[in-house]
Amino acid sequence: xxxxxxxxxxxxxxxxxxxxxxxxxxxxxxxxxxxxxxxxxxxxxxxxxxxxxxxxxxxxxxxxxxxxxxxxxxxxxxxxxxxxxxxxxxxxxxxxxxxxxxxxxxxxxxxxxxxxxxxxxxxxxxxxxxxxxxxxxxxxxxxxxxxxxxxxxxxxxxxxxxxxxxxxxxxxxxxxxxxxxxxxxxxxxxxxxxxxxxxxxxxxxxxxxxxxxxxxxxxxxxxxxxxxxxxxxxxxxxxxxxxxxxxxxxxxxxxxxxxxxxxxxxxxxxxxxxxxxxxxxxxxxxxxxxxxxxxxxxxxxxxxxxxxxxxxx
Amino acid sequence: xxxxxxxxxxxxxxxxxxxxxxxxxxxxxxxxxxxxxxxxxxxxxxxxxxxxxxxxxxxxxxxxxxxxxxxxxxxxxxxxxxxxxxxxxxxxxxxxxxxxxxxxxxxxxxxxxxxxxxxxxxxxxxxxxxxxxxxxxxxxxxxxxxxxxxxxxxxxxxxxxxxxxxxxxxxxxxxxxxxxxxxxxxxxxxxxxxxxxxxxxxxxxxxxxxxxxxxxxxxxxxxxxxxxxxxxxxxxxxxxxxxxxxxxxxxxxxxxxxxxxxxxxxxxxxxxxxxxxxxxxxxxxxxxxxxxxxxxxxxxxxxxxxxxxxxxxxxxxxxxxxxxxxxxxxxxxxxxxxxxxxxxxxxxxxxxxxxxxxxxxxxxxxxxxxxxxxxxxxxxxxxxxxxxxxxxxxxxxxxxxxxxxxxxxxxxxxxxxxxxxxxxxxxxxxxxxxxxxxxxxxxxxxxxxxxxxxxxxxxxxxxxxxxxxxxxxxxxxxxxxxxxxxxxxxxxxxxxxxxxxxxxxxxxxxxxxxxxxxxxxxxxxxxxxxxxxxxxxxxxxxxxx
Numbered sequence: 001x002x003x004x005x006x007x008x009x010x011x012x013x014x015x016x017x018x019x020x021x022x023x024x025x026x027x028x029x030x031x032x033x034x035x036x037x038x039x040x041x042x043x044x045x046x047x048x049x050x051x052x053x054x055x056x057x058x059x060x061x062x063x064x065x066x067x068x069x070x071x072x073x074x075x076x077x078x079x080x081x082x083x084x085x086x087x088x089x090x091x092x093x094x095x096x097x098x099x100x101x102x103x104x105x106x107x108x109x110x111x112x113x114x115x116x117x118x119x120x121x122x123x124x125x126x127x128x129x130x131x132x133x134x135x136x137x138x139x140x141x142x143x144x145x146x147x148x149x150x151x152x153x154x155x156x157x158x159x160x161x162x163x164x165x166x167x168x169x170x171x172x173x174x175x176x177x178x179x180x181x182x183x184x185x186x187x188x189x190x191x192x193x194x195x196x197x198x199x200x201x202x203x204x205x206x207x208x209x210x211x212x213x214x215x216x217x218x219x220x221x222x223x224x225x226x227x228x229x230x231x232x233x234x235x236x237x238x239x240x241x242x243x244x245x246x247x248x249x250x251x252x253x254x255x256x257x258x259x260x261x262x263x264x265x266x267x268x269x270x271x272x273x274x275x276x277x278x279x280x281x282x283x284x285x286x287x288x289x290x291x292x293x294x295x296x297x298x299x300x301x302x303x304x305x306x307x308x309x310x311x312x313x
Numbered sequence: 314x315x316x317x318x319x320x321x322x323x324x325x326x327x328x329x330x331x332x333x334x335x336x337x338x339x340x341x342x343x344x345x346x347x348x349x350x351x352x353x354x355x356x357x358x359x360x361x362x363x364x365x366x367x368x369x370x371x372x373x374x375x376x377x378x379x380x381x382x383x384x385x386x387x388x389x390x391x392x393x394x395x396x397x398x399x400x401x402x403x404x405x406x407x408x409x410x411x412x413x414x415x416x417x418x419x420x421x422x423x424x425x426x427x428x429x430x431x432x433x434x435x436x437x438x439x440x441x442x443x444x445x446x447x448x449x450x451x452x453x454x455x456x457x458x459x460x461x462x463x464x465x466x467x468x469x470x471x472x473x474x475x476x477x478x479x480x481x482x483x484x485x486x487x488x489x490x491x492x493x494x495x496x497x498x499x500x501x502x503x504x505x506x507x508x509x510x511x512x513x514x515x516x517x518x519x520x521x522x523x524x525x526x527x528x529x530x531x532x533x534x535x536x537x538x539x540x541x542x543x544x545x546x547x548x549x550x551x552x553x554x555x556x557x558x559x560x561x562x563x564x565x566x567x568x569x570x571x572x573x574x575x576x577x578x579x580x581x582x583x584x585x586x587x588x589x590x591x592x593x594x595x596x597x598x599x600x601x602x603x604x605x606x607x608x609x610x611x612x613x614x615x616x617x618x619x620x621x622x623x624x625x626x627x628x629x630x631x632x633x634x635x636x637x638x639x640x641x642x643x644x645x646x647x648x649x650x651x652x653x654x655x656x657x658x659x660x661x662x663x664x665x666x667x668x669x670x671x672x673x674x675x676x677x678x679x680x681x682x683x684x685x686x687x688x689x690x691x692x693x694x695x696x697x698x699x700x701x702x703x704x705x706x707x708x709x710x711x712x713x714x715x716x717x718x719x720x721x722x723x724x725x726x727x728x729x730x731x732x733x734x735x736x737x738x739x740x741x742x743x744x745x746x747x748x749x750x751x752x753x754x755x756x757x758x759x760x761x762x763x764x765x766x767x768x769x770x771x772x773x774x775x776x777x778x779x780x781x782x783x784x785x786x787x788x789x790x791x792x793x794x795x796x797x798x799x800x801x802x803x804x805x806x807x808x809x810x811x812x813x814x815x816x817x818x819x820x821x822x823x824x825x826x827x828x829x830x831x832x833x834x835x836x837x838x839x840x841x842x843x844x845x846x847x848x849x850x851x852x853x854x855x856x857x858x
Contacts, residue, residue, distance in 0.1 A: 055475055064352055066839045067327045068375020068525040074419075075514050075524065080507040084466065088475040093324045094376075097427045097482030099828055100320035106481050127350075133652040134663075135350040137329055138321045142350075168354065168372040175353040175648070196375060196525055250531050251751030256538040280523035281515045290522030290529040291536035295368060303369070308362035310531075 055085070056210065057114040058121055059107065059149060060092040063142040064135050064169040064178050065124025069160035070094050072196040076203065077282055087206070090118070093137075104138045111149055119209065120153035121202075122146075125162040125169040126184040129177025146185050155209060156181060156189040159202055161297060164191035164221070171303035182221065191221035193273075195297035200278045201226040220300055222272065231294050232268035234276040237261065255291045265310040267296030315342050318821050321349070323831060325424040327376040328838025330797065332809075332831055333657060336818050341827070344806070344813035346797045347655065347662040348838050351648070358787040363389045363756070363779050364532050366787060370775065371526055373791070374840040376419075378525035379412050379517065380768035381840070384775040384789065387764025389532045392779050393757055398749040400541075401534035403739045404520050406594050407549070408527060409766070410732040411516035414556050415524075416769040417678075417725040418513065418564060420835045422506035425718065428829045429571050430491060430499040433484040436468055438497035446494045450570045452562030455501060463501040483825040490574045499571065502563055513556045519549045534751035541739075541748050550736055557729045560722075568722045569703055572715055579706050582714030582830040584811040586612045587672040588680035589795070591619065591774065593767035594731065604731050605693075605724065605767055608684040609669060616687045621763065621774070624790060626665040627801040633660075638668065638802070641776040642761065644788035664841050666798040666807060667790050675808040676771030676795045677834060678720035683711065692730065696723045714812070717833040721769075756782045770835050771795060793841035796834045809834055 062070070070092070076082060083089055089096075090110035091103070098106055110118065124142075127134040132141030140148075150156055158181045161167040169178035181189045192201050205223060208215055216224045232238065237260045240246075246263045247254035255261070262269075271294055275286040288294055296306035306313070315337030323330040329349035334341045354373060358366055367385035371378065383405060390397060397405075440461040447454040470476075483489075491499070514524040520537045521527025529537045572578075592607030608616035625638040634647040648663075655661050666673065674680075685693035700719050701708065710716055742748075760779040767773070771792030778786040798807040809831060816826050 055473070057475070062329070064350060066372050066375040068372070068378060071375045071378070071525045074507070075511045077511055078508070079511065080504045083477065084470050088473075089477045090475075090480070092478060093322055094327070095423065096324050096478045096480070097432070098480060099322065099324045100824070101822075102481045102483075103322055103324050130650065130652050134352075135329065137349065139655075168357075168369060169352040171354075171357045171369070173356065175356060176351065178352065195372065249751065249753060250536045251534060251538045251749070255536070256748075258539070281518035282511070284515045284518035285522045285540070287522035287528035290520065290527075290540060291538050292522060292528045292531070295528070303357070307365050309365050309368060310362070 055088040063124035068196040125178035127176040134176035165300040193298040266293035348664040391762025392760035431489040435497040438493035578715040579710035583712035587674040589674040590684040630799040641788035682720040
């Protein structure tokens with residue numbers, strides 16, 4: 001049963017053109033998978049109301065990356081509402097209309113205008129070899145831009161395994177000397193690894209941040225609400241593992257019956273993330289459901305430590 | 314010497330791209346395209362397990378997700394002589410088809426549209442007139458109320474003073490020609506498409522576990538056995554249908570409506586003579602009977618057969634040590650292991666310059682349309698003719714910025730239509746008890762193979778050599794490298810550089826026209842710059858856990 005506060009919240013959203021059904025579905029997913037409370041959502045509603053005058057500024061930097069995490073964010077069911085009405089994306093190379101000089105000007109102005117107040121979302125790893133020569137934007141190295149922008153943010157969220165820990169760019173032998181944000185410049189960051197990160201985890205983090213909720217994190221800088229348990233412990237195939245029922249061939253009857261994928265190389269026991277419960281693309285699926293082992297993509301250095309992917313570790 | 318204009322970063326693309334042009338008498342006289350980042354995925358692959366390669370290469374790009382993984386498993390399957398089950402072929406086609414639908418819609422509305430659509434002008438549109446415009450041109454007309462709501466939303470947004478992604482663009486530029494009402498209609502569909510694409514991506518999640526970076530391909534087939542249920546197929550079919558309706562009723566009508574105001578652009582942004590398509594969507598065996606045929610056009614409209622032996626990459630103008638142009642199997646690349654200098658007279662990009670029989674070749678929707686058209690592919694021919702007739706232009710209009718953008722829409726329809734037959738095939742196979750999706754196999758000690766596909770941005774090929782059951786050499790030649798690569802040893806420019814020459818530039822401080830042609834190629838720079846092996850012949854030792 002909904003409280004008055006919730007009813008009012010949805011009405012406000014609808015006035016802003018956000019479909020109640022979309023948002024309700026979305027919040028349900030958030031609350032169910034992340035332990036976020038309706039009161040939290042309610043407070044965010046107040047934040048959104050208060051933000052009618054000014055929405056929280058977000059500066060989104062792209063470094064050594066594949067844009068997969070931006071794409072994942074764009075798969076959020078009402079991403080238009082988030083971009084136009086909830087936050088203000090001041091700089092984001094993939095979606096912004098301005099290019100070249102005008103784009104650079106936007107970044108410069110936003111950092112100046114929101115100095116110490118903006119949220120910096122970082123996607124991609126930072127090249128550090130040869131003074132950062134292997135990655136540049138507007139003639140400046142990723143490293144220069146990182147030093148210039150990140151220390152001036154109120155909070156930094158490193159999305160995806162690349163921004164968090166270097167990711168694929170840092171896989172051995174790492175010719176560009178790629179590193180995650182904290183390793184590259186020593187700045188603290190909330191790490192949301194995954195390849196790509198689950199957009200629910202980003203939204204959950206932003207909601208908690210807007211709500212001034214404390215963010216408990218593990219030793220790798222990952223919020224516990226999303227990364228507190230292993231994929232294995234949340235896996236729908238867990239009971240078969242406990243019964244010693246293991247699939248040994250892809251596409252087999254055993255995989256279909258839900259047998260454990262450990263013998264096929266699954267890295268679920270060593271991987272901390274909420275894929276089995278949060279799932280992807282509006283709760284459609286996640287890799288283990290699709291019959292493929294977990295490759296450990298939210299663990300630091302997984303491209304080296306978790307490979308070969310199809311061998312039991 | 315004319316005036317130099319530098320645009321860096323080029324936004325609304327994937328990756329880090331710098332474009333420089335020289336403008337004289339209001340037109341581009343010369344152009345340079347430069348990739349500004351590399352990571353070096355190929356060299357990471359050396360010494361690793363060939364089965365793992367598709368996971369690495371898929372991370373070349375999250376926009377063109379899936380497609381590198383597909384090339385990679387095809388290459389390893391070729392090297393290991395594996396024939397995948399028919400259901401695996403169908404499911405791979407469905408995933409690939411879904412990528413075409415998603416990618417092209419996002420490109421048109423979210424990456425390209427703002428080059429033609431002035432969002433600020435939409436604020437002064439009359440919602441009633443917009444409704445009657447949409448009644449005339451759109452398959453999904455909106456009411457005045459609907460357009461007023463969207464306009465109010467935009468006004469609230471603009472009045473907030475926080476323009477976010479729309480800040481500081483070229484609004485009001487004289488090259489924007491749409492009436493305010495057409496701008497409002499397009500802006501409304503920009504928002505609709507944003508919602509639709511999130512849904513369309515679920516087609517990947519159904520058989521691939523997630524999007525981006527679906528995870529159900531393996532060498533030998535696919536893994537999604539638990540999703541071969543009538544309910545899952547219905548779910549897929551429903552989303553496919555909704556996506557197709559959007560394409561037919563909104564995307565294509567918008568494309569034609571916008572194009573009708575920009576017919577000048579049917580004479581700008583061409584200039585290429587060689588067009589290359591590998592073709593894709595096998596309807597029986599892997600290499601037989603492709604929905605989109607492969608072939609090469611070299612200066613005329615007679616399609617020739619593809620010969621992959623004629624593919625080379627030249628590194629003269631890239632930041633690499635000097636070396637001769639090589640075929641991917643012999644690919645040898647040595648980047649300058651130091652700070653590099655951007656110099657348009659010498660070396661200016663991280664991209665290599667792929668060549669076919671020594672020629673720079675355009676790849677992508679236009680190349681595919683031209684090859685299919687000249688090969689007499691009925692679906693493509695019919696739609697191309699329809700578009701040309703509707704716009705009242707001749708076939709020469711295809712060789713342009715506008716032609717390239719129209720070609721993308723045309724193949725979205727062709728591939729989208731074909732997906733229905735693959736869904737039916739899969740359904741009937743399952744109904745008669747055939748759920749085979751994986752062919753067990755054993756890794757040979759040695760092998761060589763390549764996997765070709767034609768992906769939303771163009772012809773993609775991966776070449777692998779296996780030795781002692783590990784990757785000895787791995788090279789891939791990528792669509793955006795073909796299209797956005799630099800000049801070569803003979804000073805022959807890349808396709809985008811060629812296309813920019815002659816482009817009018819009304820205001821050098823706001824080079825909107827440059828963006829139109831560059832975006833018409835849908836650049837993806839993370840894909841384009843993935844190569845490098847600074848330690849030639851040195852094989853990285855795999856860490857054994």
